[in-house]
Amino acid sequence: xxxxxxxLLLVSICFASGLTYSQNRSTxxxxxxxxxxxxxxxxxxxxxxxxxxxxxNSGQNENTKGGxxxxxxxxxxxxxxxxxxxxxxxxxxxxxKLDTIFADYQTYNPLLKKSLSAQTLGNLGAPAxxxxxxxxxxxxxxxxxxxxxxxxxxxxxxxxFFNTTKPFTQLEYGQWFSNKPKGESWLKVxxxxxxxxxxxxxxxxxxxxxxxxxxxxxAKDNSLNxxxxxxxxxxxxxxxxxxxxxTNQENGGLLFPKDIENPDLKPENLPVWFDGTSAEMKNSxxxxxxxxxxGKWIEVKEKKEIFQKFIPRFxxxxxxxxxxxxxxxxxxxxNPYYDFSDSRGTVYFYGEGHIPxxxxxxxxxxxxxxQDKSGMKRVTNMFYIKAVEAPDRKYTFGKQAYIGVxxxxxxxxxxxxxxxxxxxxxxxxxxxxxxxxNTFVGGSIFxxxxxxxxxxxxxxxxxxxxxxxxFEMEGHIEKPIRTAKDTSFFRINASMTNSTPxxxxxxxxxxxxxWENNFNKTYELRLGAVYDNPFRKFKASLKYSIINNFVYWNxxxxxxxxxxxxxxxxxxxNKDFKFGGLNILNSVLFQKSTTExxxxxxxxxxxxxxxxxxxxxxxxxxxxxxxxxxxxQYYADYYSPALGMFYVQxxxxxxxxxxxxxxxxxxxxxxxxxxxxxxxxxxxxxxxxYTTPGYAAQVAATCFGxxxxxxx
Numbered sequence: 001x002x003x004x005x006x007x008l009l010l011v012s013i014c015f016a017s018g019l020t021y022s023q024n025r026s027t028x029x030x031x032x033x034x035x036x037x038x039x040x041x042x043x044x045x046x047x048x049x050x051x052x053x054x055x056x057n058s059g060q061n062e063n064t065k066g067g068x069x070x071x072x073x074x075x076x077x078x079x080x081x082x083x084x085x086x087x088x089x090x091x092x093x094x095x096x097k098l099d100t101i102f103a104d105y106q107t108y109n110p111l112l113k114k115s116l117s118a119q120t121l122g123n124l125g126a127p128a129x130x131x132x133x134x135x136x137x138x139x140x141x142x143x144x145x146x147x148x149x150x151x152x153x154x155x156x157x158x159x160x161f162f163n164t165t166k167p168f169t170q171l172e173y174g175q176w177f178s179n180k181p182k183g184e185s186w187l188k189v190x191x192x193x194x195x196x197x198x199x200x201x202x203x204x205x206x207x208x209x210x211x212x213x214x215x216x217x218x219a220k221d222n223s224l225n226x227x228x229x230x231x232x233x234x235x236x237x238x239x240x241x242x243x244x245x246x247t248n249q250e251n252g253g254l255l256f257p258k259d260i261e262n263p264d265l266k267p268e269n270l271p272v273w274f275d276g277t278s279a280e281m282k283n284s285x286x287x288x289x290x291x292x293x294x295g296k297w298i299e300v301k302e303k304k305e306i307f308q309k310f311i312p313r314f315x316x317x318x319x320x321x322x323x324x325x326x327x328x329x330x331x332x333x334x335n336p337y338y339d340f341s342d343s344r345g346t347v348y349f350y351g352e353g354h355i356p357x358x359x360x361x362x363x364x365x366x367x368x369x370x371q372d373k374s375g376m377k378r379v380t381n382m383f384y385i386k387a388v389e390a391p392d393r394k395y396t397f398g399k400q401a402y403i404g405v406x407x408x409x410x411x412x413x414x415x416x417x418x419x420x421x422x423x424x425x426x427x428x429x430x431x432x433x434x435x436x437x438n439t440f441v442g443g444s445i446f447x448x449x450x451x452x453x454x455x456x457x458x459x460x461x462x463x464x465x466x467x468x469x470x471f472e473m474e475g476h477i478e479k480p481i482r483t484a485k486d487t488s489f490f491r492i493n494a495s496m497t498n499s500t501p502x503x504x505x506x507x508x509x510x511x512x513x514x515w516e517n518n519f520n521k522t523y524e525l526r527l528g529a530v531y532d533n534p535f536r537k538f539k540a541s542l543k544y545s546i547i548n549n550f551v552y553w554n555x556x557x558x559x560x561x562x563x564x565x566x567x568x569x570x571x572x573x574n575k576d577f578k579f580g581g582l583n584i585l586n587s588v589l590f591q592k593s594t595t596e597x598x599x600x601x602x603x604x605x606x607x608x609x610x611x612x613x614x615x616x617x618x619x620x621x622x623x624x625x626x627x628x629x630x631x632x633q634y635y636a637d638y639y640s641p642a643l644g645m646f647y648v649q650x651x652x653x654x655x656x657x658x659x660x661x662x663x664x665x666x667x668x669x670x671x672x673x674x675x676x677x678x679x680x681x682x683x684x685x686x687x688x689x690y691t692t693p694g695y696a697a698q699v700a701a702t703c704f705g706x707x708x709x710x711x712x
Contacts, residue, residue, distance in 0.1 A: 077165055077166060078165065079164075079165055079166045079711045080164070080165045081098075081162060081163070081164040081165070081168055081711075082095065082162065082163045082164075083095065083096050083097060083098050083160050083161070083162055084096060084160065084161045084162070084163075085158070085159075085160050085161070086159075086161070086238060086289060088444060088446070088456065088458060089319065089382065089402070090156075090238070090287060090289040090319045090321075091289070091317060091319070091384060091386070091400060091402075092398075092446065092448070093161075094448065096160055098160065098170075100170070100707075100709060102621065102623075102665065102667050102672060103623075104609070105665050105672050105674050105705070105707070106627070106661070106663040106665055106674040106676045106705070107627070108174050108186060108674075108703075108705055109124060110151045110152060111128050111130065111151035111152075112629075114130065114135070114151065115130035115131065115132055115135060116131075116132065116587055116589045116605045116606075116607050116629075117130070117131035117132065117589065117602060117605035117629070117631050118130050118131055119131060119636055119637065119646065119691060119692055120691040120692065120695075121217070121639060121691065121692055121695045122212065122214065122217065122691050122692075122695045122696055122697055122698055123184060123210045123211075123212035123213075123214075123217055123219055123698055124152075124184050124186070124208055124210040124219065125152050125184075125208035125209075125210045125219035125220065125221040125246070125248065126210070126217065126219045126248050127148035127149060127248070127639070127644055127646075128148060128151060128152075129147075129148055129637075129646055130151075131601050131602055131605060131631070132570075132589065132591075132601075133545070133568050133570065133591060133593075133599070133601055134526070134528075134543050134545070134568075134570060138502070140467075140499055140502065141378065141380070141406075142323075142325075143283070143323075143325035143327075143375065143376045144502045144503075144504045144505070145281070145327045145374065145504070145643065145644050145645070146281060146283060146325055146327070148644060148645065148646070149221075149244070149246045149281055152206075152208060152221045152223075152246065153206075153221070153223045153244035153246070153283065154204060154206060154223040154225050154242055154244065155242075155244075155285070156240055156242075156285055156287045156321065159225060159227050159240050159242075160227075161200065161227060161229045161238060162192045162200050162202060162229075163194060163197075163200055163229075163231075164192060164193060164194055164200070164711075165194070166193070166711045166712070167191070167192070167193035167710075167711065168191070168192050168193065168709075168710070168711045169190065169191045169708075169709070169710040169711070170188070170189075170190040170191075170707065170708070170709050170710075171188070171189055171190075171707070171708045171710075172186075172187070172188035172189075172705065172706065172707040172708075173185070173186070173187050173188075173705065173706050174186050174674075174703060174704060174705030174706070175703060175704070175705075176701050176702065176703045177701075177702045177703065177704065178701065178702075182211050182212065182213050182268060183210075183211060183701070184208070184209065184210035184211065184212070184703075185208075185209050185210075186206075186207065186208045186209075186705075187205070187206070187207045188204070188205070188206050189203075189204065189205040189206075190202070190203075190204040190205075191203060191204075198230055198231055198232050199228070199229075199230050200228060200229050200230075201226070201227065201228035201229075202226070202227055202228070203224070203225065203226045203227070204223075204224075204225055205222075205223065205224045206221075206222070206223040206224075207220075207221065207222045207223070208220065208221040208222075212698065213267040213268060213698055213699050214251065214254070214267050214268065214270060214272065214696065215251055215268065215270070215271075215272045215275075216249045216250070216251035216272055216274060216275055216277070217248075217249055217251050217272075218248065218249045219246070219247070219248040219249075220246075220247045220248070221244075221245070221246045221247075222243075222244070222245045223242070223243070223244045223245075224242060224243055225240060225241065225242025225243070226240065226241050226242065227239065227240040227241075228240075233293070233310035234292060234293050234294075234295075234310070234312075235290070235291070235292055235293070236290060236291050236293070237288070237289075237290040238287075238288070238289045238290070239286075239287065239288045239289075240285075240286070240287050241285070241286045241287075242284070242285055242286075243282070243283065243284045243285075244281075244282070244283040244284075245280070245281070245282050245283075246279075246280070246281040246282075247278065247279075247280045247281075248278065248279055249274075249277065249278050250274050250277040250278060250279055250329075250331075250641035251272035251273060251274045251275075251277070252272060252273025252274040252277070252336070252349055252641055252694075253272065253273060253639070253692070253693075253694030253695045254270055254271070254272055254273075254694055254695070254696060255270075255271040255272060255273055255338060256270070256271065257688065257690065257693075257694050257696065258688065260688055260689065260696045261688055267696070267699055273336055273338075273349050274331065274333075274336060274349075274641065275332070275333070276331060276332035276333065276365055276368070277330070277331035277332070277333075277641060278329075278330055278331075279327065279328070279329045279330075279641070279644055280327070280328045281325075281326070281327050281644075282324075282325065282326045283323065283324070283325050284323070284324045284325075285321070285322060285323045285324075286321070286322045286323075287319070287320070287321045287322075288319065288320050289317070289318075289319040290317070290318060290319075291315045291316060291317035291318075291384075291386070292315065292316050292317075293310075293312035293313075293314070293315045293388065294312065294313055294314045294315065295310055295311045295312040295313045295314070295388075296310075296311055296313070297309065297310055297311070298311055311390060312388045312390075313387070313388055313390065314385070314386060314387055314388060315384075315385075315386040315388055316383075316384070316385060316386075317383070317384035317385075317386055317400075318381070318382070318383055318384070319380075319381070319382045319384075320379070320380070320381050320382075321378075321379070321380045322377075322378070322379050322380075323376075323377070323378050324375070324377045325375050325376050325377070326373065326374070326375035327372075327373070327374050327375065327644065328371070328372070328373050329370060329371075329372040329510075329641075329642060329644070330368040330370055330371050330372075331368055331369060331370040331642075332362060332363050332364060332365060332368050332369060333362050333363075333369065334356040334359060334360050334361070334362070334363075334369040334370050334511060334512075335348055335349065335350055335354060335355075335356060335360065336348070336349045337349065350512055350642075354512070356369070356370070356511045356512060357509070357510070357511055357512070357514055358370070358413065358428060358510075358511045359428055359511065369511070370510075370511040370512070370642075371428055371429040371511075372412075372413050372510040372511055372642070373411070373412070373413060373429065373431055374410075374411060374412040374413070374431075374504070374508075374510070375410070375411055375412075376408065376409070376410045376411075376503075377408070377409045378406060378407065378408045378409075379406075379407045380404060380405070380406050380407075381404060381405050382402050382403070382404035382405075383402060383403055383404070384400050384401070384402040385400065385401055385402075386398065386399070386400040387399040387400070389446065389447060389448065389449060396447075397445055397446060397447040397455075398444075398445065398446045398447065398448070399443070399444070399445050399446075400443055400444055401441075401442070401443035402441070402442055402443065403439070403440070403441050404439070404440050404441075404442075405437065405438070405439050405440075406436070406437060406438035406439075406440075406465070407435075407437055408435070408436040408437065408438070408466075408503075409433055409434070409435050409436075410433065410434050410436065410503050410504070411431040411432065411433035411434070412431060412432065412504075412507075412508055412509055412510065413429075413430070413431060413432070413509050413510050413511070414430045414431055414432045414509075415432065415509045415514070416432070432509075434503070434507070436465065436466040436503065437464070437465045437466070438462055438464065438465035438466055438467045439462070439463050439464040439465055440460055440461060440462045440463060440467075441460070441461055441463060442458065442459050442460035442461065442472075443458070443459060444456065444457060444458035444459070445457050451480070452479075452480075453477060453478060453479045453480070454477075454478045455475070455476065455477045455478065456475060456476055457473075457474070457475035458472075458473070458474050458475065459471070459472065459473045459474075460472045460473075466500060466503065467499065467500045468500075469498075469521075470497075470498055470499045470500055470521065471496075471497070471498050472495075472496075472497045472498075472499070473495065473496045473497075474493075474494070474495040474496075475493065475494055475495075476491060476492065476493035476494075477491065477492050477493075478490070478491045479491075485535065486533065486534075486535030486536065487534075487535070488531065488532060488533035488534075488535070488536075489530075489531070489532045489533075490529075490530070490531050490532075491529065491530040491531075491532070492528070492529050493526075493527075493528045493529075493530075494525075494526065494527050494528070495524075495525075495526045496523075496524070496525050496526075497522075497523070497524050498521050498522075498523050499521060499522055500521055501517075501519040501521075501522060501551045501559075501561075502551075505517060505519060505551050505559040506518060506519060506559075510642065511642070512642045513557070513558065513642065513643065515558055515559060517559060517561075519549070519551055519559075519561045520549045520561065521549060522547070522548070522549045522550060522551055523547070523548040523549060524545060524546065524547045524548070525545065525546045526543065526544070526545045527543070527544045527545075528541065528542065528543040528544070529541065529542050537574075537575065537576035537577075537578075538574065538575050538576075539572070539573070539574040539575075540571075540572065540573050540574075541570075541571070541572045542569075542570070542571055542572075543568075543569070543570040543572075544567065544568070544569050544570075545567060545568045545569075546565065546566075546567045547562075547565065547566060547567070547568070548562075548565045549561055549562065550562040550566070550598055550599075552598045552599065552647075552648060553637075553640075553643075553645050553646065553647030553648065554647065554648060555647065555648060555649055555650070556647075557638070557640040557642075557643060557645070557647045562595070562597070562598045564595070566593060566594045566595035566598065566599070567593070567594050568591065568592070568593045568594075568599070569591070569592050570589065570590065570591045570592075571589075571590045572587070572588070572589050572590075573586075573587070573588050574586065574587045574588075581612050581613050581614050582610075582611075582612060582613075583609075583610070583611050583612075583613055583623075583625075584608070584609075584610050585607075585608070585609040585610075586606075586607075586608050587606065587607045587608075588604065588605070588606045588607075589604070589605040589606070590603065590604055591603060591604075591605075596635075596650075597648075598648065599648070600634055600635045600636065600637060600648055600649075601634065602631040602632050602633075602634045602655055603632050603634070604630075604631070604632045605629075605630070605631050605632075606628075606629070606630045607627070607628070607629050607630075608627075608628045609625065609626070609627045609628070610625045610626055611623045611624060611625025611626070611663075611665075612624055612625060619668055619669070620666060620667070620668050621666070621667040621668070622664065622665065622666050622667075623663075623664070623665040623666075624663065624664040624665070625662075625663065626660060626661065626662050626663070627660070627661040627662075627663060628658055628659070628660050628661075629658070629659040630657075630658055630659065631655040631656070632655055632656060633653045633654070633655040633656040634653060634654070634655055635648070635649060635650055635651075635652070635653055636652075636653070636654045636655070636690075636692055636693055637649065637692070638692070638693055638694070639692050639694075639695065646692070649693065651693075652693040652694075654688075654690040654691075654692070654693060657681060657685050657689060658681045658684075658685070659679065659681055660679070660680045660681040660684070661676055661677065661678050661679065661680065662676065662677040662680055663675065663676040663677075664676075670708065670709040670710070671706070671707065671708055671709070672705075672706070672707040673704070673705070673706050673707075674704060674705050675702070675703075675704045676702070676703050676704070676705075677700065677701075677702050678698075678700065678701055678702075678703055679697060679698060679699065679700045679701070680700050681700075682697065682699055682700050683700050
């Protein structure tokens, strides 16, 4: 991390803390007590409360006795924090939780925190994809070539909002013990606070620096975002701005993958395909969501106090989202090749006979032969009319309808030839662009505060533009099942989509790839059911999907469309056991597809964590144990550096070996700490450990991490 960013973060924290308004009451969106001064007869009660509060606050500076100072008084403000997330198109606020959990703290890879199984390029921060089919869904609004970096960034759909009585700061850091020069490290900084009971703001920063043990595989990821909210009785405002940047070297994998099975060869000495090749992804975004509410004031009595509370009935809402995405791929050698001494002879990375479309001669580090630039910019405006779910009415539910417009600009390298002295050739580094629009309408009904059941049903239809006649429908029903001892939940969900394939599936041009397609709309129906019993630590789910006109990356690393319908079924089970200080956590994922042509995923993935937990000296909580992951053998996708995409293959299988970590977690008050010996299995099993065919896993290494939390 550069010194400029370090200074910016430090100044931001110090400056923000100085502006903080420490609240002496628990606050939240639309706080009922906040409206006292506006509530007629309750105005005097509000004034009395304010006077009492002033006297209480003045006593926080010093205690006096007989006119003499006796010392500094203890802070009487109780720390309380509420956490929310926007969902359903940034229109609904749902309570969430900040990740401060002690259990599983040793899993610092964001992808493995979310996915039971994943396919990576070996080192942290490089392109990756989860092996859970139902988590691989591509958001049709986003930049296609960005999808394999999502686990390592911060995006508008997962940013949280807060309301807190005291400033809250969280700092996290981790690295290999032998971090230099071939290690990896990560850093997280998060801070939020309230200026007053209605106004909150904060920021977060996340960085990854991973050199890796193999040649030319460095990855550097950085994510910075700012967020804020302003919530009063009749008006709500949420905003967020941020930037993600991912820079990684592309080595094309090991030239002789079997070399990793030779204990006499060091990882840093193994030859790889590429030298002087890299990819840089950038993403900037901004979102604003605000609404004006209409309703009435009612009189409420609480703890012998009477005050006015505003009850919203309807709302007018507007959301605007902006995103700017780009990918820059460069390489010195446009078509690397090697002469093998065996029957393979001369082998070209991009295939024999392939001649780059733009430039096929070798360049330099300052002027690479390949300079592919592609990207997408989008501005989306949506206007809503909402009937708000009223907690004071027993049979109420929320309703909303909206209209929205997308303005999109896409670009990629120019295809037209231009004249240069003596030759005709495409222009290196220049781009061609295309403008797209979409107009859509939709709505939803929902109930989120019911004690008997909750539900949500949404729908959208595109009435104009590139996605004309596309539709999306989704819904779920959740039923709490209460017994004398615990509460469990049963949830049923379903979705149906009919969508035009992404623009870049149909049109693209670069130094190594070109295509013009006219794919049909992809239709998919998904059904699912989940049973969750948190008290008994048991969860089971069943998911099923039928897909027609599926678009995928074929064996030539080109987009293609399936010519037959297929389905995917998935069963997930999770059960945790506790016997005194012994904890055994078990998860298993079973997936089965009716095709082996378009989709390859491991049939069985498991994770088993066993650890001993205890308390030392009444203050230090500890966990020590092992973490084991396993995938059955399968034809994992190949990876294309020029596109940054994974594509199907039927030549090499990986899997059927244990991924073993040994760890110790420690916690004292607000500080968490872990020490982990990662990927210990490579010391036990000498046969190939691959995360993607041709890409070896990192060797066994010891790493550590720290987390500090402050709210004083």
